[in-house]
């Protein structure tokens with residue numbers, strides 16, 4: 001059995017931290033230009049996530065589960081790197097692509113078979 | 119007469135009186151595995167019949183029995199059943215369930231009720247897939263890969279198939295989850311990871327793939343469904359979506375999925391080879407770790423399916439390189455198996471025959487895979503019968519053959535009886551010859567340019583298709599014969615004791631044959647390696663009542 | 670398992686006894702299983718974020734424009750609501766572990782109410798967007814008609830409705846789980862001694878929150894600096 005009163009403090013501390021970080025989230029757009037704040041936003045999100053994981057989800061001290069979790073995250077990261085950094089960023093026919101330049105076709109050409117490129 | 123798991127069971131809800139309901143509600147891992155087998159092989163035979171239908175149609179150029187649209191639906195049905203309903207649940211659902219807990223000395227899997235639920239989820243998903251056969255729009259005609267944008271435009275009932283694949287994916291995830299926790303938590307005292315039988319290693323690596331790759335295809339299917347219902351545009355080029363992205367996401371799962379199929383099959387191989395060579399396995403650790411590294415590298419190679427789809431050149435190169443790497447751990451396994459047999463006392467029973475046959479067929483499947491991992495070669499051979507022959511050699515000549523090997527190997531464990539060995543061997547030879555006759559000519563036809571997914575072809579390819587046709591007949595005849603031998607064995611076979619093969623792993627040390635409801639009478643303490651032989655005899659012996667060593 | 674479970678003992682060759690871990694009564698196993706399940710959620714949302722990032726790379730300006738039109742006030746309110754609900758859920762587990770079953774139940778009810786508030790606000794938001802003509806299946810998000818938005822905005826809103834929709838679906842499931850948990854507590858199946866179900870549902874609620882921590886800024890905040898309509 002655990003002691004409610006003493007454990008509770010941690011929950012409130014984390015809550016305050018999360019609220020503050022949320023406030024920062026709303027402050028960031030005043031610092032960055034439109035569209036440029038995503039990395040900063042994601043950084044804040046990662047800190048929030050870390051707080052939640054460690055304290056609300058009791059990941060602290062769970063070695064096996066942490067290792068498994070890091071493994072899962074690495075896999076996602078690898079997907080990002082391969083698809084976005086290795087493939088999309090180096091695609092050599094960008095200029096001929098039809099999925100970036102909006103074509104304002106009118107009428108019923110709903111499923112035109114445009115050449116499919118990144 | 120002591121009771122076996124056929125006589126009594128635990129149920130998910132209550133304790134129904136009728137035997138039928140006891141089977142439907144059972145949480146016993148052995149019964150669940152058997153039920154998977156029954157359902158999966160029913161579907162397998164449906165898919166085999168569809169394949170025969172295609173082979174009939176391909177006997178001569180032009181249209182004979184079915185038109186092009188029906189042919190498209192036929193290969194989709196064949197592919198969807200073979201992949202999602204048969205081989206993906208495959209060996210884990212059957213032998214992972216039946217044998218894995220026995221091998222680690224557990225009483226059941228970690229979450230028996232979840233296991234029961236998963237089985238019914240699998241049934242539910244299969245039912246959805248089959249249901250679309252009877253809707254007006256008819257079964258999907260996209261191929262089992264559902265490539266956008268065609269899958270978004272076709273009038274056939276793709277949505278049912280997508281939903282089915284999603285539900286089946288959930289079932290697969292839950293199976294993997296259950297096994298991971300089981301292997302981490304329920305190993306008998308003393309059994310460290312490196313004392314586990316290699317089949318358990320195969321299941322362990324597979325379970326990680328089930329757990330961490332399947333969600334990706336799950337969400338991809340959801341996105342495709344959203345696309346079809348609401349036109350969210352994600353894969354539709356007319357709204358700026360990128361179909362190549364669909365292919366990326368699809369193969370992020372579906373390539374690891376081929377390792378999910380083969381790793382437990384390799385596990386079966388690693389069980390059979392030492393037992394029938396009466397020798398300790400050569401390079402235990404390398405086999406175990408190669409399973410893990412195949413699973414790991416397997417995540418990074420999906421792009422070899424996209425060489426002709428429109429990827430960056432650098433990405434193609436990277437994927438090609440990484441794909442070659444997978445061949446290394448696979449090759450290590452092959453050397454280890456062969457080294458195990460070297461100077462062994464080889465017993466050519468049916469399971470061993472199947473295993474050795476697979477060494478040949480899978481080597482062909484694997485090496486042809488390396489050829490099409492090369493970008494230049496693949497540009498030519500992509501979407502030809504060369505590729506189709508490659509993956510049939512790998513899946514049918516690899517996974518399914520080893521599945522059959524396992525069925526022969528564990529038949530006495532599951533039923534307590536023995537099948538007719540000479541007849542089983544005849545069935546093997548029929549299938550082995552039939553299979554090679556069926557698929558080898560297709561390498562040549564494909565190499566010469568016979569495209570995949572066509573119901574018609576130029577006359578010059580006829581000779582190959584005709585060889586293939588007769589191979590298919592021989593193969594299917596052998597298949598039916600094999601199941602007949604099993605049936606006879608189960609009903610009339612001779613009773614055998616708990617360990618007819620002189621095997622060493624824990625599943626062969628049961629107090630009764632077939633095993634009782636809660637497995638070993640006592641949990642053994644494991645202070646030995648899984649395959650200890652001395653002068654061709656198992657080293658470790660147990661008193662089956664107390665499960666203490668008596669050697 | 671109504672009867673008390675007694676773990677088996679296995680004896681090695683020296684006669685030393687080892688306690689066998691059974692599948693019954695395996696708290697750590699239950700926890701591990703649920704974490705594994707949560708990793709699948711990470712992979713699922715990870716794949717969706719991959720899609721989103723890809724299209725953001727292709728259409729940065731459209732994404733900012735579309736994001737600017739979301740209602741940041743309602744989105745922010747929902748963020749705070751979820752944040753507080755994570756606290757109440759955590760406290761309920763704490764109370765359960767401390768033996769205060771009644772207090773635990775109260776906190777679960779509080780969480781359910783917060784979850785319902787989240788959903789109501791979501792409904793208000795979506796209704797407003799529908800009235801602006803921006804919703805799944807409406808003309809603005811289809812190609813080839815006079816109302817069509819540019820590619821990037823179609824894709825942004827496609828993912829926005831899909832991802833927040835799937836997240837909302839998780840909230841609904843969460844409410845169902847909490848109601849079930851209350852029933853199990855009332856039936857005495859979940860108690861301070863056997864609280865694995867409570868533990869795991871608390872974890873579930875945290876992962877739902879965790880996902881929102883990333884979803885919210887990605888959709889609502891990238892266009893904030895450009896002003897935009899903010900949903901009005």
Ligand code: HEM
Nearest residue numbers: 166169172193197200205261262263513514570571572590
């Ligand atoms: C009984 C022996 C089998 C025969 C005669 C057979 C025959 C065929 C034929 C004729 C095709 C169509 C090729 C095309 O037109 O492109 C095909 C496709 C396929 N088969 Fe088999 N097959 C057999 C067993 C299997 C097994 C055991 C599996 C997997 C476990 C399998 C998986 C597939 C897949 C995935 C496709 C591709 C479907 C598609 O294009 O979407 N087949 N098979």
Ligand SMILES: [Cu+2]
Nearest residue numbers: 373420422423
């Ligand atoms: Cu592949």
